[in-house]
Amino acid sequence: MTSTLPAAFFARPCAPGVDLVLRELSTTVEMHELVVDNLAHLRRWEQWARAEPTLPRTFEHTRRRLDEFTQGRSLPCAIRVGGELVGAVELAIDPASSTGDLGVWVSTAAEGRGIARAACEAVLDHAFGSARLGRVEARIAAANVRSRRLAEQLGFALEGVLRSAHLVGDERHDLAVYGLLAEDREAARDGARRAAA
Template sequence: MSSTAPLGAFFAHRCAEDVDLVLRELFTTVEMHELVVANLERLRRWEEWAQPEPTLPRTFEYTRRRLDDFVAGRALPCAIRFRGELVGAVELDIDPVASTGAIGVWVSADAEGRGVARSACEAVLDHAFGSARLTRVEARIATANTRSRRLAEQLGFTLEGTLRRAHQLGGEHHDLAVYGMLAEDREAVRSGARRTAA
């Protein structure tokens, strides 16, 4: 698939020894739908998109729209595979005019605590600030979602503020923590990691 955006050659991408990213294409629809259904109760605690009852046609349509966004340079929708099995998704929404993005990630219950989400996000952030040439990436996370907030902080995001009652889930409004990362922040994290490895 060719893209009009500066996304570069990305797929398939090895993130870590057991973690790969692939483009969330139509052939992943059935597998992704089954994974969402299996993790629906967990996802509904934090994700607005998980509130409606999932159906295969809805998952297919969402995937098709995200592929259109990918071709237009507005998104990087990835499926995450751990040891060859699909375990979640990581997506980068892109504003090509402002050169900014927003990242979101989720993994199945079985994949939690294995570093899968972190490896996937590291790869997407490197791409965002590398060949995609973004200047800023945001992560907006429900304030009570401590696991995701901890991941954002481990990745090097800075907590920039709280949007009060900005996130609606099941008829209730929740506060959102807004995390930001600039290109220079990502480079500082990478430099620190290189010094630690040395």
């Protein structure tokens, strides 16, 4: 499907052919269609995907996230490849504690291509750059091996597992809690620069 989205509020390139755009109301229809197409995949790990998706519900979710964005409490982005939406990445921000919570998903067709990692790297650059956060967490169902591997590739450290803390439908899952500190990311970047020199 070729995107017919109007010009986005912002578009941030994060890999060749991959960029992030703010989840605006103009993305609602395409995002709704993407969620519906990937519902079985999303329902395996995400409680929010258990609700029957409707266009009004997607519209309302987007509106709430935009309100939080204007309050500095969220960075809700859609991930595009070649102008077509393939997923979403969001940073929930707690300004009082200067911390964030990172979440990401991509369509099954976009998995395994480094797209989610590139999108998360761009959001983490914002989190530890202009947003000046001290810590970002990622909370992932312990059995979700693909997402846990992504967190580790991004430099997150496993800090513990909360038993039976993640409810999806009628099933309870253990929840792996990962943390990344600003100094961790800076040290990793320094190491990468030295290795490349």
